[in-house]
Amino acid sequence: MQNVGQTAFDRMFENKEERYVHDQLHQVSRRIVEWVQEFESPLVVFEDLRHMRDSIDYGTRMNRRLHSLPFHKLRWFVVYKAVFEGDSER
DSSP: OTTTTOOHHHHHHHHHHHHHHHHHHHHHHHHHHHHHTTSSSOOOOOOOOTTGGGGOOSOHHHHHHHHTOOHHHHHHHHHHHHHHTTOOOO
């Protein structure tokens, strides 16, 4: 039902973008975990960003880019990679 009106090209492009974002999140989260491990008592703290989008208005294009950032997914990747590396979740 959701694919009605979408061409194969549209679906392929959408999946490509989703895979790219997923890959970038993995790379960024890996860098965060590696960087944090250089400290004596590693701790990653994420700010509450839920209402950040309410106060941002940089124009249509920039708003679209900022509002589509998957903050929760990035946080989840960092947590699971930190736990995998031996750091306890805090």
